[in-house]
Amino acid sequence: MAALIRTEGLHLTFGGVVAADHIDFELHTGERLAVIGQNGAGKTTFINICTGYLKPEAGRVLLEGVDITGMAPRKIVRLGVGRSFQLPQLFTEHTVRQCIQIAAARQNKDLSWFRPLASTVDAHEVEETLELVGLHADAEELSSDLPEGKRKLLDVAMALALRPKLLIMDEPTSGVASEDKHGLMQTVMHALDQRKVTSWFVEHDVEIVARYATRVAAWIAGAVVADGTPEQVLNNPQVKSEVLGT
Numbered sequence: 001m002a003a004l005i006r007t008e009g010l011h012l013t014f015g016g017v018v019a020a021d022h023i024d025f026e027l028h029t030g031e032r033l034a035v036i037g038q039n040g041a042g043k044t045t046f047i048n049i050c051t052g053y054l055k056p057e058a059g060r061v062l063l064e065g066v067d068i069t070g071m072a073p074r075k076i077v078r079l080g081v082g083r084s085f086q087l088p089q090l091f092t093e094h095t096v097r098q099c100i101q102i103a104a105a106r107q108n109k110d111l112s113w114f115r116p117l118a119s120t121v122d123a124h125e126v127e128e129t130l131e132l133v134g135l136h137a138d139a140e141e142l143s144s145d146l147p148e149g150k151r152k153l154l155d156v157a158m159a160l161a162l163r164p165k166l167l168i169m170d171e172p173t174s175g176v177a178s179e180d181k182h183g184l185m186q187t188v189m190h191a192l193d194q195r196k197v198t199s200w201f202v203e204h205d206v207e208i209v210a211r212y213a214t215r216v217a218a219w220i221a222g223a224v225v226a227d228g229t230p231e232q233v234l235n236n237p238q239v240k241s242e243v244l245g246t
């Protein structure tokens, strides 16, 4: 069976900086991948290439064997790849429920500008997504009024409303108080399990990586330097000295 995502020779430079260095990578259905690496290692660049936000100078991205290299982000979303952002991309003048409605409406190919938003979206689907991530009690809050942990959760919920096969999360716990990180990840991972979504998340917190990932890949200077189980990668000498600084 074709890998869910496969990259071949992905390469991208910014001036003199090699942000993606001929990356060959595969992700399979059912995996929970954590990507680790220091600031500037190229973790977000790799996500941006795989989700259509950046075009590589060389190489290809295949989704279940289909070449999606350089396709528009919204098309890649429709093919089943959702993402959340390092800084949550919310509709700040809207409530939590409206944010999920707007996200879900994007998936509706029949969306007409002349029809009221609510009529284009299955209301049950929106309620189910709110319940799934535990944001039901906050449904009428303005998204801009939420604390950071719930803003991150809403960003994930908006991606889940599009019913992805794969969800890529760029630092889902960054900016969240350390005592709230595990609760956030538990909620997110439970939601992903319920919907049978494969996941890939960027994370700096080693405890979170060890607890929630089934596989870890370590990035240095645009390249994958270690890839394996959390135990293998977190104990790899190069990863320990150059990524974790321990």
Ligand SMILES: Nc1ncnc2c1ncn2[C@@H]1O[C@H](COP(=O)(O)OP(=O)(O)OP(=O)(O)O)[C@@H](O)[C@H]1O
Pocket (backbone or CB within 6 Å): 014, 017, 018, 019, 037, 038, 039, 040, 041, 042, 043, 044, 045, 046, 086
């Ligand atoms: N749009 C851009 N223009 C110029 N340089 C960029 C751009 N995007 C990324 N870079 C550079 O590419 C390198 C990789 O950046 P990237 O954002 O992918 O790192 P990262 O691993 O996500 O880091 P962080 O942990 O800080 O989020 C860095 O040197 C960065 O400065």
Ligand SMILES: [Mg+2]
Pocket (backbone or CB within 6 Å): 043, 044, 045, 086, 170
């Ligand atoms: Mg980044």
